[in-house]
Amino acid sequence: MPLAQDQTIPTAAPRRGGARRWAGQASTAWLLIAPAVALVGLFTVYPLGNALWTSFQSSSPLLRATFVGLQNYQEVAESGYFLKAFQVTAGFTLVTVILTTVMALGAASLLRETFRGRRLLRPLTLLPWAVPLVVTGVMWRWIFNPQWGALNAVLYSTGVIDKYIPWLSDPNLAFISVAIAHTWSQLPLATIFLLGALQAVPREEYEAASIEGAGVLERFRFITLPNIRTVLVIVVLFEVLMGLTAYDITYSMTAGGPGTATSLVSYFTWSEAFKQLNFGHGAALAVIIAAVALVLITAILRALPRGALSEDQA
């Protein structure tokens, strides 16, 4: 395993002051983590508490706030918008996770090989990550625009198509378009993670396997996958989180349309809280999304080899 074992601490030789090694590790530890925890704590505990509290109230600046228990949750869950939005978001997350992971694996495998131009290509594949999502939305909106977009113009002038394609005005094409744009923005990070993991796989294992006659697929399944499992799981986890909370790109490109083809749960939540002034609903939705994310992430983390992430080795 590439991870270093956490060894037991050897008995210390006598040191200055005669104290045991960092007597009271706890106090040192708390001192070290104090700034980070304080900062995160202030900005987490209060808002979460506030959100939970609000989710149990019928709360709006236009009406008196009253306690309504789980009514907000019920209304939200039964609302047609919610179901459709979750459906679309689930589909979007699934598609983008698969697309991103597969493409990143491909890209990472590619970049692991040596070839002419690799030194140039590698840093350049990082670029989409440097772009704010709202800008990504602007760039891809122009590319996919049905009437004056870049893609249509390029395809048309090179004779590939003889009629502009309605990228953003057809529900299915719109879904694919926003998925592609989202994947483009997520690809660099996933590729870097996987490239690092791939590079750590010992070459000898591959050589041994090919001597024994293992083909490309078998090498991948029995050597690559097990070795990169941890990082792969982390990448999938991250992409799931990104998919569930996606907002900027989609709304810039399609405003959730056509119809509700690209309407994600993130906008729906925002709309309930701030445009419809129903803070209760908004808070309930936020709690639901957080809960769903928590469940998904816990499930995904189960796929990790035991103790891989920061616990002591068994």
Add this chain to the structure above:
Amino acid sequence: MTRRSPVARVMLYLGAALLGLFTLGPFVLSLIASVTPETGLLSFPPDWFRYGFTLDNYRYIFTGEIPQSFIVRGDIRSMISEEILQVPNAIGNSFRIAFVVMLVNVAFGSMAAYAIARLRWRGRNAVFNFLLGSRLIPAVALALPYYGIVQGLKLLNNPLALVLIYAVLTLPLTVLLLTATFLRIPKAIEESAQLDGLGAFQVLRRITLPLAAPGVVGAALFAFMLSYTEFLFALLLATGRESRTLPVSLGIVSVNPDVSVGLMHAAVIIGILPVLILAVPIWRFMVQGLSEGAGQ
């Protein structure tokens, strides 16, 4: 170096070309748009280069000089966005904020990661899970309370508010990355330092951090990028013109009727140029830092 069959070679270069095209295509297109007159970009059937190229858009953003097409074609309206002139200023704001957040992350993040990776104490797992779990709360649930907190601290329209919030958003991931990084460093060197009587802080500063440099730089860069590109809280909390960040500035002009396609993309290119230049040379640190350390 393995021998490669001709088929494999073709596949390899084809794959590289496709990857390059997909990743870089949009940038090239944006660049082209930024120097092409709108009259060309909107032509149908498409004939983009009919009117040649122009740097008018860039000139306008940096100097406010109205593009030639407005004057030469005798246009009578001053209908060109004023907002887009704020973009260079916004870039500076974003950069400064992201830089400070990066420093905060390196400092606080490495301290916390060290405590989690190297020390034994009750509550270690709880704190770690707490930090990670804090990222699960959707932004919309945080908006009003964050606004309240920032207002209470009298930091509205102050870039410091964004520094605080971005630190909160980036620290968990930094701690995660650095914990993983620290765990991979052999303990031997640190332990001999402890035997020499160095305290925790000193070990961290003098030994662990230098050894973990690639990972630290990687985490720092990640924090920088996240802060530079964040939109939602920048929109809500610091929208005074002077303190406005780049994503918000670009978001505003993207829906402005007085902004042509070319002008918008000129702003986009200007906006991402600083980070592109930064990101490229640090690539190697990034990969090394996030990887398992090939051959270590």
Add this chain to the structure above:
Amino acid sequence: MDERELYQEALAGRLSRREVLRRGLALGMAYPTIAILLAACGAQAPGGSAAAPGASQAGAPPASVKPNATQLDFVVWSYSVETIQANIKEWEAQDQAATVTLSDYPWNAYHETMVQRFTSNTPTDVLYNGGDWLPEFAKAGWVVPIEDKLDFAKYRDQIVGYALADMTYNGKAYGLPYYADIVSFIWNPTVAKKYGVDRAPDTWEDLAGMATSMQGKGLDKPVIWEFAQTLPTSLETFTAMVMSRGGELFDEAYDPIFEDPSSPGFQHLEFMADSVKKGYAVISPHETDVAKAMNTGQNAFTVLYNYNLAALNNKGTSPLAGQFELAMMPGKTHETLGFAKFYNMTQMAVDRGDDATKAAARFIESFGGAPTGEYTVAKRWAVEKGLGFGQLPLFDDADVQKSFATWVDVAKLKEQEKIARAKRQTVWTGIWGEKMRVQLGKALAGEVSVADALKGAADEARALKTQYGA
């Protein structure tokens, strides 16, 4: 100095705005051309702000405001903020008793950021407001009527009907107009002619026939609709078209009247859904996208806020500039929607006391009214940016007419504006709009039937009415 030298000097930032104005006038240049030069040299000033030395009066050193000046917080959305700042500077110099701090938010997040500001009591004294949010903000107690704070009587008759209606809640007027505009039917006669159509449609059915015949001659999508679930403008353009059929979405009691298949609302949604299904219309999510699409010549008819016509005919950026025209709304009565955005005073300003209230009132009057007898600020928006106006006297102003004539047929615009009216709105109609737009979107995309969509919207309206009271 001749015109060319003036251009060069102005663009190089070597002249103050006052100088540019003076020389431009002396050379007999057209007002709009002077306006563009002013904007250009304003942008040259250090820091990119419009605080050029020429902002002060008569060559005197910059006016110093009294040390005890009241400070006002003014909140706007981000459109031409430098022009606003220039206007502010001029007012401060003339008023001498108050200073204004300006904050701006992006337009598409304005509503929610204002809600945040108010619920957290962030100091705000004057803000931009719109007819659709006024009932909400007034009911929540965040804003106050203007007619109690200044001599409104002298302005009441000078404000065009639909603007006054948009600024009124519970019988009281809440502000003075920033700008007012209508929804227009816009078309490209040149493109239409190319495909065999040489007049504007008289009814919507007429339009359907024309579009189908144009399709036959080779134009794939003659009609383009602006529609986005996320934008209030989409509901306004829809409402305008319903009005053109002589209808409304709500009656006086705020009950929905669009469920019946014979109602104008139902018929029009059916018409629009049909147009998409039959393939002669396409939907685009933003008005700026529609304007660009029209400029490719692939579409010939659309319905948008009128100021988009100025952008469409903008020679600086539009390939087909000059080809676009306004036509009367097709439909039985040809009516359309008129609306206004205005300056509103907040309860917070009033709570601060007499000085603040009076200062805010003076500020609002200077921007939306005519304390000197002339609507200078409104006129500036009209002439320089093509924004419509709510002040009747400006309709007859020569400069305004001259400037507008470059991008619209003024006579036709007047004719259309005469039969424009504001829509019925109350506390919950804004909130309902969010839900209605989702239903409209689904119907237009063919996800649900028109009947189902409108029934859903009507149910929601009734539920909200019960919850909030009419």
